Amino acid sequence: MAAIEVEGLRKSYGGRAVVDGVDLAVEHGEIFGVLGRNGAGKTTTVECAVGLRRPDGGRVRVFGADPHRERDRVRQAVGVQLQQTHLHMSLTVIELVRMYRSFYADGLDPEGLVERLGLGEVRDTRYEKLSGGEGQRLSIALALVGRPRLAVLDELTTGLDSSARRGMWGLIEGMRDEGITVLLVTHFMEEAERLCDRIAVFDAGRVVALDTPAGLIGRTGGGAEVSFRAHAPLDRSLLTALPGVEEVSVRGGEVVVSGGGDLVKEVAAALMRHGVPATDFRTRTATLDDAFLALTGHQPEERDEQGSDEKGR
Numbered sequence: 384m385a386a387i388e389v390e391g392l393r394k395s396y397g398g399r400a401v402v403d404g405v406d407l408a409v410e411h412g413e414i415f416g417v418l419g420r421n422g423a424g425k426t427t428t429v430e431c432a433v434g435l436r437r438p439d440g441g442r443v444r445v446f447g448a449d450p451h452r453e454r455d456r457v458r459q460a461v462g463v464q465l466q467q468t469h470l471h472m473s474l475t476v477i478e479l480v481r482m483y484r485s486f487y488a489d490g491l492d493p494e495g496l497v498e499r500l501g502l503g504e505v506r507d508t509r510y511e512k513l514s515g516g517e518g519q520r521l522s523i524a525l526a527l528v529g530r531p532r533l534a535v536l537d538e539l540t541t542g543l544d545s546s547a548r549r550g551m552w553g554l555i556e557g558m559r560d561e562g563i564t565v566l567l568v569t570h571f572m573e574e575a576e577r578l579c580d581r582i583a584v585f586d587a588g589r590v591v592a593l594d595t596p597a598g599l600i601g602r603t604g605g606g607a608e609v610s611f612r613a614h615a616p617l618d619r620s621l622l623t624a625l626p627g628v629e630e631v632s633v634r635g636g637e638v639v640v641s642g643g644g645d646l647v648k649e650v651a652a653a654l655m656r657h658g659v660p661a662t663d664f665r666t667r668t669a670t671l672d673d674a675f676l677a678l679t680g681h682q683p684e685e686r687d688e689q690g691s692d693e694k695g696r
């Protein structure tokens with residue numbers, strides 16, 4: 384039994400299908416990424432998957448239970464951090480964590496959790512006074528305090544600077560180490576590539592690919608690019624005939640060879656064999672950004688947001 388199973392999920396607003404036949408399964412203990420541009424249908428899918436929105440069609444199971452018919456069972460098993468959290472502004476960190484703890488039959492000690500998430504110093508600070516990073520850590524605390532089997536984290540690191548974001552990644556990996564299944568919604572490629580065991584790439588309400596990060600990158604054709612300057616005439620066909628080579632082009636005086644396999648070794652050996660001196664050798668390995676572009680036809684959004692430590696909620 385998977386942690387989450389979604390089959391043929393559909394949801395429309397005003398006649399527009401924003402989730403248009405989504406199938407996916409999240410396995411126990413994995414960090415499963417839901418990746419896509421703004422408006423791709425990620426939040427709607429995730430909220431339908433855990434019973435926070437009612438789908439128009441399709442089947443959803445959370446640990447084998449129907450999130451609408453067995454609402455209480457699902458609520459006790461799932462901790463959710465949503466993009467828009469409406470928390471009581473004048474309550475303090477510890478008051479909020481204790482309040483959320485009271486919703487669950489079993490749960491973690493609020494004091495210990497607050498310390499573990501580095502919120503000890505602000506435990507008595509009101510929610511409205513927290514920095515962006517502190518607020519995000521509080522939202523993780525609220526998602527975890529019920530000792531969930533599944534944590535749903537939606538755009539957790541949006542609005543954080545890169546060091547705060549990296550700190551958050553450590554917390555998410557820590558959850559997986561404790562056996563919690565994590566469903567992570569993001570539009571940051573680097574975050575998805577680094578953290579996720581598997582990723583569903585969303586575009587216009589559909590899953591266009593579902594695979595490991597390496598598997599997705601592999602779909603771009605194995606994913607390497609070698610460029611260099613040749614200082615003697617070079618017959619392009621010498622390169623195109625090499626194993627793994629998919630394309631050879633010339634850009635700004637540089638020869639660019641792309642493809643898969645052991646591209647660098649093959650190209651270097653061929654240049655030696657044919658006595659072509661070359662300089663400015665550079666290699667570039669494909670990233671999830673390349674895979675995303677190839678799969679959706681869209682450039683990924685910003686890799687990193689600069690410096691803002693305002694509340695990203």
Ligand SMILES: Nc1ncnc2c1ncn2[C@@H]1O[C@H](COP(=O)(O)OP(=O)(O)OP(=O)(O)O)[C@@H](O)[C@H]1O
Pocket residue numbers: 396401419420421422423424425426427428466570
């Ligand atoms: N309650 C609603 N009423 C009308 N339209 C909605 C509603 N909720 C979402 N939408 C629309 O559905 C589409 C998908 O929204 P959704 O929030 O699922 O996207 P997303 O991929 O999570 O985007 P983002 O990264 O911006 O959060 C968007 O065009 C959004 O405007």
